[in-house]
Amino acid sequence: MNTNPATIRKGRKFEQVLEGARDIFLRDGFEGANVDDIARTAGVSKATLYSYFPDKRLLFIEVFRQECDRQTLAALDQIDLGAPVAEVLRQAAGHMVASFVNEFNQAVFRICVAESDRFPELGAAFYRSGPRRLHDELAGFLAGVDGQGEVAIPDAALAADQFIELCKADLYLRHLLRIDDSFAPEEIARVIDGAVATFMARYGVRT
Structure with missing residues (x-):
């Protein structure tokens, strides 16, 4: 699969997908995380998930990047x-x-x-x-x-x-x-x- 971050496509359920992925990655790890479980937890179809993230590695990286952004901005603000x-x-x-x-x-x-x-x-x-x-x-x-x-x-x-x-x-x-x-x-x-x-x-x- 293509692992170029530029292939990430954002849409209406993008944040929803990230939240579901965050829960599953923490529960099952990267290798154990199942796309079906991520889609189910996020409340989206697998087609929607793949339209945003064609590669599980891209999804994992984006989940962590956004969490880092949130923590950094919160710290700098305080x-x-x-x-x-x-x-x-x-x-x-x-x-x-x-x-x-x-x-x-x-x-x-x-x-x-x-x-x-x-x-x-x-x-x-x-x-x-x-x-x-x-x-x-x-x-x-x-x-x-x-x-x-x-x-x-x-x-x-x-x-x-x-x-x-x-x-x-x-x-x-x-x-x-x-x-x-x-x-x-x-x-x-x-x-x-x-x-x-x-x-x-x-x-x-x-x-």
């Missing part, structure tokens, strides 16, 4: 970019930690890893829509505040990666490996506070 750098980072860290332990995001990650040998384009699409986009947004912010009096960041791209990894401390792997399903507010605050404190200790300007 973060006060005019606040002091440490406070912006604290707000950003809150959204990142929530994203890292989000069941949908981690389910997509597991599916991409499991299918990466046969369908490497899934991993590439996941990277572009999720990790790379997060990196680019954060690196752009850090580059903009560098040298403005609060932080000195010679390599904004590296600093962005470092902060993202700090926000994965402890909770991310515990959730990914299904050791813990949820975390107390104080556990989340511990990771956020530690990430901001460590980052500012490295890049903060002392006056």
